Amino acid sequence: GESVGLHLPTLSVQEGDNSIINCAYSNSASDYFIWYKQESGKGPQFIIDIRSNMDKRQGQRVTVLLNKTVKHLSLQIAATQPGDSAVYFCAENLPNNAGNMLTFGGGTRLMVKP
Amino acid sequence: NAGVMQNPRHLVRRRGQEARLRCSPMKGHSHVYWYRQLPEEGLKFMVYLQKENIIDESGMPKERFSAEFPKEGPSILRIQQVVRGDSAAYFCASSPLETGSPLHFGNGTRLTVT
Numbered sequence: 602g603e604s605v606g607l608h609l610p611t612l613s614v615q616e617g618d619n620s621i622i623n624c625a626y627s628n629s630a631s632d633y634f635i636w637y638k639q640e641s642g643k644g645p646q647f648i649i650d651i652r653s654n655m656d657k658r659q660g661q662r663v664t665v666l667l668n669k670t671v672k673h674l675s676l677q678i679a680a681t682q683p684g685d686s687a688v689y690f691c692a693e694n695l696p697n698n699a700g701n702m703l704t705f706g707g708g709t710r711l712m713v714k715p
Numbered sequence: 716n717a718g719v720m721q722n723p724r725h726l727v728r729r730r731g732q733e734a735r736l737r738c739s740p741m742k743g744h745s746h747v748y749w750y751r752q753l754p755e756e757g758l759k760f761m762v763y764l765q766k767e768n769i770i771d772e773s774g775m776p777k778e779r780f781s782a783e784f785p786k787e788g789p790s791i792l793r794i795q796q797v798v799r800g801d802s803a804a805y806f807c808a809s810s811p812l813e814t815g816s817p818l819h820f821g822n823g824t825r826l827t828v829t
Contacts, residue, residue: 632815633815635817635818637820642822643822643823644719644721644806644808644820644821644822644823645758645806645820646820647817647818647819650817652815690757690758694815699763699770699771700746700748700763700770700771700810700814701746701748701810701814701815701816701817701818702748702760702763702771703748703760703818704760705750705757705758705759706757707756707757708756708757
């Protein structure tokens with residue numbers, strides 16, 4: 602079946618810099634996308650979501666961009682902090698997923714250097 | 716406002732024993748999803764339940780695994796006759812009724828089969 606994939610398994614950034622985490626999705630009919638943050642020993646934590654009728658959505662220090670033409674999703678974190686160190690997953694709601702069931706990508710580990 | 720509660724946090728079972736994992740959804744949420752995660756991997760969907768109904772179990776192994784969400788009490792993921800390959804983190808998530816809502820995850824149960 603189709604799945605969500607990520608380009609970079611590990612991203613290392615300096616504290617204070619901006620981070621960009623990328624995700625490629627393969628199903629052009631997916632209509633809802635979410636970014637999750639997972640710290641060691643914990644469950645995924647919701648960061649931000651975006652629907653397919655939008656190109657950009659901003660939260661506190663985070664921005665999600667959706668490029669439907671190339672089926673690409675990105676998460677931008679401004680002024681990255683040590684507390685941002687975690688694994689980040691993108692997830693999509695495939696068109697024939699039941700309910701709010703999400704299909705997850707493989708994850709990108711973000712390491713923030715002080 | 717308690718989030719999704721899972722217990723136990725850690726569970727050790729010998730091969731051949733049974734494992735029971737419990738999940739209480741967020742207050743007001745009637746939909747429960749179980750996911751499995753191997754180390755350094757993404758989350759794989761197992762089963763989606765509503766109260767007293769299994770909606771989608773397409774990700775659940777056909778044998779030894781079962782799930783329920785009774786009218787009263789938590790959702791239970793049951794693994795009979797565990798094998799070493801069942802060792803993983805099992806996450807439960809809940810969502811409200813409306814589609815297009817994010818899943819809220821618990822902190823998981825880490826199952827180790829010895």
